[in-house]
Amino acid sequence: MVERTLSSTPPPQPSPASQGRGSERSYPLPRSTGEGKGGGAFLAACRRQPVTHTPIWVMRQAGRYLPEYRALRAKVDFATLTRTPDLAAEVTMQPLRRFELDAAILFSDIMTPLQGMGIALDFEPGPVVREPIRTLKQIEALPLLLPERDVPFVLESVRLVRANAPRNAPLIGFAGAPFTLLCYLVCGRPSKEFAAARAFLYVEPRIAELLLDKLADAMAAYLRAQAQAGAQALMLFESWAGLLAPPEFRRFALRAAARTIDALRTLDVPIIYYANQGATLMESIAGLDVDVVGVDWRAPLGAVRRTLGAEKAVQGNLDPAALFAAPDDLKRHVDLVLSEAGAAPGHIFNLGHGIWPETNPDAVARLVDYVHERTA
Ligand code: CP3
Numbered sequence: 001m002v003e004r005t006l007s008s009t010p011p012p013q014p015s016p017a018s019q020g021r022g023s024e025r026s027y028p029l030p031r032s033t034g035e036g037k038g039g040g041a042f043l044a045a046c047r048r049q050p051v052t053h054t055p056i057w058v059m060r061q062a063g064r065y066l067p068e069y070r071a072l073r074a075k076v077d078f079a080t081l082t083r084t085p086d087l088a089a090e091v092t093m094q095p096l097r098r099f100e101l102d103a104a105i106l107f108s109d110i111m112t113p114l115q116g117m118g119i120a121l122d123f124e125p126g127p128v129v130r131e132p133i134r135t136l137k138q139i140e141a142l143p144l145l146l147p148e149r150d151v152p153f154v155l156e157s158v159r160l161v162r163a164n165a166p167r168n169a170p171l172i173g174f175a176g177a178p179f180t181l182l183c184y185l186v187c188g189r190p191s192k193e194f195a196a197a198r199a200f201l202y203v204e205p206r207i208a209e210l211l212l213d214k215l216a217d218a219m220a221a222y223l224r225a226q227a228q229a230g231a232q233a234l235m236l237f238e239s240w241a242g243l244l245a246p247p248e249f250r251r252f253a254l255r256a257a258a259r260t261i262d263a264l265r266t267l268d269v270p271i272i273y274y275a276n277q278g279a280t281l282m283e284s285i286a287g288l289d290v291d292v293v294g295v296d297w298r299a300p301l302g303a304v305r306r307t308l309g310a311e312k313a314v315q316g317n318l319d320p321a322a323l324f325a326a327p328d329d330l331k332r333h334v335d336l337v338l339s340e341a342g343a344a345p346g347h348i349f350n351l352g353h354g355i356w357p358e359t360n361p362d363a364v365a366r367l368v369d370y371v372h373e374r375t376a
Helices: 016-024 040-046 067-073 078-083 085-098 112-116 136-141 152-164 178-187 195-203 205-229 246-262 279-285 301-308 320-324 327-341 361-375
Strands: 121-123 127-129 171-176 233-238 271-275 292-295 313-318 347-351
Touching (some): 067 085, 078 085, 078 112, 078 152, 085 361, 152 171, 171 178, 178 195, 178 205, 178 246, 233 246, 246 271, 279 301, 292 301, 327 361
Parallel strands (some): 271 292, 313 347
């Protein structure tokens, strides 16, 4: 996603008319109970309970495809947005005002807690670490994360969203999975291959494990604090899972993710593990003690569900590019995802990866409404 460019065919930009339609949809009647379209379905689906409709939310639903986000970003840089609770909460809620989404995801970044641990980085817009971490000395010097001290603004943002979310939509807290964080820390910037990070696993496996353990413990503390502040589900993003062959995935990425997840099991909060490009890794992921597995668009959900077994819900997995299809075609693509997901409880509709900044918000409105209509 980082390297993706759309140089040949510029995707449609939202027209003023589409923005008008969006703002018409902006203020659905508030419901306080967490019931109905905005509330119970998401948490029920996480727990594989029957639902009134298939819940849907969209990865990166708070972001640059929304004109109201771009308007705010024109005045405030990204890091400041994430550190200012009023603004982070506002951006978190922007998509919920526009669309009947079934969940909110906190507006923040996977690198935010690392900044709290004293790692200097810039968003350009992808994260760029000023001094990449590659030595034992640097890893040993990494401090523990104490969320209340190091990232209090994140916890305050969680509280603000919980107090104000339209339709009382449930809030997802999140963190980067340890291996995905390692990729950025070792390479220092977004990359297609993350060559230095992968080589690090082979050259210094013990030191890599030490870094992963430290990150796993920090993210466990971070996610626990988000849940204690009010987050109702927790998601771990393994965005670069697909870089690894199954043995390295198990030894490095999965072991560290399991360390984080094991530390959270005493909380009564569903846990979602998202593995981008994880099709070949699902047998390994089946052993992870999570409620939901997030799936990218390359892996058919039917096969994934068979591999994961009946004990896990799935989340996904429409190709973000499908939002550029003509409206009737989009419906067909949605139907395919729904039929792959099957009738058994435990499907949360989502894209297979983050929504593209060039996406027309009208397409998102059509997607959300159609998933609700079709599955009600
Ligand atoms: O709406 C949401 O999903 C919540 C907000 C959110 C952001 N980043 C905001 C953001 C979430 C959940 C993330 C997670 C994240 N960040 C991941 C995991 C999910 C994934 O996409 O695989 C990763 C790998 C990152 C690292 C990161 N941060 C990248 C690669 C980028 C640049 C890519 C991009 O989308 O431009 C960022 C910056 C970033 N994080 C932006 C946003 C809205 C763009 C910043 C801007 O407004 O300039």
